Amino acid sequence: MVDEHADPTVGELSEGAILRSILDRLGASNALVGPGDDAAVIAAADGRVVATVDTLVHGPDFRLAWTSAYDLGYKAAAVNLADVAAMGATPTALLVALAMPDSTRLSFVTGIADGLRAACRELAPGCRVEGGDLTVSDTLTVAVTALGALAGRTPVLRSGARPGDVVAVAGELGRAARGLRVLFERFTDAAHLPVPVDESVLAPAERDDLAAQLRPAPPVALGPVACDEGATAMMDVSDGLLLDASRMAAASGVCIALETAALGDDPRSALTGGEDHALLATFPHDRPLPAGFRRIGRVRAQGPDPVLVDGARYEGRAGWDPYRDWDARTG
Amino acid sequence: MVDEHADPTVGELSEGAILRSILDRLGASNALVGPGDDAAVIAAADGRVVATVDTLVHGPDFRLAWTSAYDLGYKAAAVNLADVAAMGATPTALLVALAMPDSTRLSFVTGIADGLRAACRELAPGCRVEGGDLTVSDTLTVAVTALGALAGRTPVLRSGARPGDVVAVAGELGRAARGLRVLFERFTDAAHLPVPVDESVLAPAERDDLAAQLRPAPPVALGPVACDEGATAMMDVSDGLLLDASRMAAASGVCIALETAALGDDPRSALTGGEDHALLATFPHDRPLPAGFRRIGRVRAQGPDPVLVDGARYEGRAGWDPYRDWDARTG
Structure with missing residues (x-):
């Protein structure tokens, strides 16, 4: 007490x-x-x-x-x-x-x-x-x-991705969204109102997802590293990979082609879940990626779609928009 | 419509x-x-x-x-x-x-x-x-x-006032507080709830007070001028002159002696009214004040009171504290 x-x-x-x-x-x-x-x-x-x-x-x-x-x-x-x-x-x-x-x-x-x-x-x-x-x-x-x-660095903007670049990410994708689902599915009452979290009822992977939602640990130190290693474009993934990649594609005038094989066991959460706070970056194709970054796709010339997933347009919701998606009635 | x-x-x-x-x-x-x-x-x-x-x-x-x-x-x-x-x-x-x-x-x-x-x-x-x-x-x-x-300037802190300095102010004192009184006294209904302002019912001085409350115009350009002209201490007056002067006095280890004769027709509002966003500064006594500043007192050696008004301790409320003074029931 x-x-x-x-x-x-x-x-x-x-x-x-x-x-x-x-x-x-x-x-x-x-x-x-x-x-x-x-x-x-x-x-x-x-x-x-x-x-x-x-x-x-x-x-x-x-x-x-x-x-x-x-x-x-x-x-x-x-x-x-x-x-x-x-x-x-x-x-x-x-x-x-x-x-x-x-x-x-x-x-x-x-x-x-x-x-x-x-x-x-x-x-x-x-x-x-x-x-x-x-x-x-x-x-x-x-x-x-x-x-x-910036310590003398040129800032890395969203607009610098070039066809041929490798698309890479550092940090978690989809985990924070799964953590939010854990909260809504496991820790609400009959009226859908939040109740306190009891982590003891969760599996270890669920606890990790919850931690990613409640205490995100973005790879902050890798931002300057990516810059030093030649990143051509970079942004924080906060509204879902698909939506944020489409913003980078629009700013750069390119198409970002993602590969679900690189997105782990739960590509849907990785593509559409918000609040990752991972770093999405593009790098020249002829250089090794800096440690901490993993390849998730390739930059192509601009086409009808800003983002492709395994070569095709993604059908479904792309991400989170606070003014469209927040519903005070169920808050 | x-x-x-x-x-x-x-x-x-x-x-x-x-x-x-x-x-x-x-x-x-x-x-x-x-x-x-x-x-x-x-x-x-x-x-x-x-x-x-x-x-x-x-x-x-x-x-x-x-x-x-x-x-x-x-x-x-x-x-x-x-x-x-x-x-x-x-x-x-x-x-x-x-x-x-x-x-x-x-x-x-x-x-x-x-x-x-x-x-x-x-x-x-x-x-x-x-x-x-x-x-x-x-x-x-x-x-x-x-x-x-700062363009190469040394920042002017609250802590630099020295005994003997002149205390000066640029901008309005008390006017925003009078404007707030106009709102509460003239534009509330029987339940003390706000109603829209009709400026046509106000005298010209009341309109000026209201403008100081709703659209304050602090003397922003005079901050760097005061620095260049040797201000020893400076701060924004936002919680009332008495309270903010006492903060400057505490930070500087001095007493700030104010003179009501220099505070205009409504010294009580000037001393205790909040939201002025005037600049309070201290200057060496042997230099002319920069244009836009007017003398309102003198810095003395530290004594039992951080601030004196016409040589005496001020009895009454000193200023505004958001956590003590805000009452949601009448808001």
Whole structure:
């Protein structure tokens, strides 16, 4: 049981007290100017900074019955670290805008901070939360901005794939989508509402799928490696391989031909499941792929279809669109 | 009347279609890599980037009955531009994380984009929205990250005020708080719920107060000027002059002595009203203040009180704390 007197709600605390509790969990700043002033000052040694933002909203993006504070913080960091990596950059700092009901317990807030710190430590050492913002909201929302350094590299865009290139991926495909299915199929009640997860009822593979959904571990360090090894195009796979590959194909003016034999035992999940946060990249065909990347297809000249699967148009849903696919009635 | 067929909800559109409508309103990118890839790449010529985030949440921070989409976008940009300016930096780019109900009309989204663009154009030419994120949420939320360039300057922190320095301010004090009072006193119904604003019933001064609340115009260009003119400490006044001055005093290890004679006709609002987004700065006493700044007090050696008003401790509420002062029942 939580001792409510030892774990106040944020509504019972001053903003300053909440901030101090968060900062205590984050460790020492790596910034030129860290938290505590009007803004942070972050090194950008080569005269450029990579910047991206991604938001997790209670309901569409996570459910409190399924997700711990730690996992929420971990995932909010991880999805943004992956976007920085997909440019060929190394993450340098996060800014976190946390909007939460005033009934939120302080332990939940510090749990988020612990998850943010762990994701940085495990996925992007040297990166840290260097700033942020606290607000009250009826809807728990974590918006993370990630900054990154290219260290002299040319950023790898979606638009550089050329016919003849090898299509490759680093990281998991389809696993996070299977983890989401585990949640909806195994941990909902008769009214389809989420109930707490009991991992003891799951097989080991299901637990791995669940971990990929709740605490994704994208291959952040491989983004700069891919850049150094000549990647011609790269992007984070967040909305499903088919949909994201079609975006890369459109940006590059090519066709991306995928091979299901390279997509493992569950090619349907690999093709259409969202939230992988794998790195999709294209490489010159005459060079070995960097360690951590595996071949999944070939770039062809542009044709009627942006993506082919085993040489044919894929029939069925391609991926996830938050404004089409989210249904608040079953949330 | 809005033609509902010509103004779909975001729930009726794909994410790509919404994004295209937004990007159409933002004008040409100034970034090395602008919107459309996994992350933006922004110039940071002197090897450093200033970064800050601030969030506006429906309920605590704005009410749709009172605030237009344009004003919401304008204010979301302005409050972040002020934080960049308070470091002595010039804003270079915004990232906007927009979380909104799927019943939101597209015209509302493009209105936010118009307001963001106008605030950049008027307050920080050269700055633009260079990235962002769209998500579904029950609670309309706008989280803006602002980046800025110091152009070789040493950032001006809160901690540099020295005894003997002149305390000065640029921008309005108290006006936004009076504007909020106008809203609560003149534009609520018998149940204290917001009703639409009819400016025609207001006196000219009330309209100015309302504009300061809904479309704040902080003196962004004066941040770098203050730095160049030797400001020893600087910060954005967002939670009320007294509270923010006490933060500067604590960070600097000094006492800030304010003089109400310099605070205009309504010193109480100037001292305690929030959301000014004025620049509070301290300057060496033997140099003229830069144009746009006016003297409001003097820095003294640290004593029992961080802030004095006309030489005495101020009795009463010092400012605004979102976790103590926001009451959802009257929101």
